[in-house]
Amino acid sequence: MRILKIFNNSILLAQRDDGSEVVVRGSGVGFGRSTGEEVPEELVDKTYVPSGATPVERVVQLLLEIRPQVLSVAELILDEARADLGAKVSEHALLPLADHLSFAIERVESGDVATYPLRWEVGTLYPRETVFARRALRIVEREVGTKLPDEEAVPLALHLVNGQFVDGSMALAAHMTDVLTESLTVIAERWNGELDVDGMDASRFITHLRYLIARCLEGKVVPGLDVRVAEALREANAAEYEVAAEVAGLLEREFDFTVGEDERLYLTVHVARLATRAAKG
Structure with missing residues (x-):
């Protein structure tokens, strides 16, 4: 790593061999150094990789301000x-x-x-x-x-x-919380039942939605289902598929991504489990 900027004796902005920028912290890591020199890596205690939510300037500011x-x-x-x-x-x-x-x-x-x-x-x-x-x-x-x-x-x-x-802000985490709550409400209202939000099926549904949101935000795609299996799921769970599509639409509106057909079918399986519980409850 090479030194790009020295903020004080303990904090540097450096460039890795691949060209990416990082902020490094360590007692005396910047003492007596000059830009362009190699970073004395034996003095580095911690390396911070900037992100979209925490760019270089913010990383340095926080390191200077936080005890x-x-x-x-x-x-x-x-x-x-x-x-x-x-x-x-x-x-x-x-x-x-x-x-x-x-x-x-x-x-x-x-x-x-x-x-x-x-x-x-x-x-x-x-x-x-x-x-x-x-x-x-x-x-x-x-x-x-x-x-x-x-x-x-x-x-x-x-x-x-x-x-x-997500490599994002707290606002995104709070927004995801609101959307998860609304998704549960959509299912409960459809079957006029009370969901056991502490139950295992609700827990699995929430976990599935969290991973679904993360995948879609990162542009990842789940493995595709066999065409015959997919068609059988849609036919056997028509009402549940309709609600899964409603939840998928909610996610698309709130997060501005596309929920693919395979994701909707996996979502249908979880909705079906919750629907059974809601109808009984």
């Missing part, structure tokens, strides 16, 4: 989340999470209280992330000495959701 202790806590939380959830939480989630923790700690220290309107939805749609987020609050208290309010579990859970599925 090293809070950055370390955010890293610890993500490491433990990966182990606890068994999920791939992107490194892109680190700085937004650290930024949020920094503001949350400042609010508590100044006596301010934040409220989050999506508390029920987040707890219902992302139960595992919410449970871990409460554990993360205890990690912050242990490592920093500041007790954050229980309400902070809501945005922390959303950061974990966002880190698993």
Whole structure:
């Protein structure tokens, strides 16, 4: 890596051999250096890859503003989340999470209280992330000495959701939460039943939708179904296919992507399971 810009003794902008830009942090990594020199990689503690949601300028700004202790806590939380959830939480989630923790700690220290309107939805749609987020609050208290309010579990859970599925903003994670809730409502209203949102079928449906949204945002396509299997699914589950198409249309409007026919058929299978439960309930 070669040095492109020196921000202080500990933070550099560097260029990798493939031409991509990264921000590196390390004690003394920039001391006595000049642009164009090789980065002393033995002094690099952490490398940050900019993203669409967190460009180079924002990465540097956050590294200059956030206390090293809070950055370390955010890293610890993500490491433990990966182990606890068994999920791939992107490194892109680190700085937004650290930024949020920094503001949350400042609010508590100044006596301010934040409220989050999506508390029920987040707890219902992302139960595992919410449970871990409460554990993360205890990690912050242990490592920093500041007790954050229980309400902070809501945005922390959303950061974990966002880190698993999209390289985007918290606004996108919150929007996805609204759309998932509306999708469940579409199914419940169609069969005039109450959905067991805590049940296994609802959990599988939500997980399927989360991955569907992630695939479509990334332009990925699921393996195609056999033509005869696809036709049989449509014929045997006509009402469920119609609702799946309604949910697919909702996703297309809200996220501006196309939900292919195979995705609609996989969605039909999950809708059929939920419809059976709703009709019985």
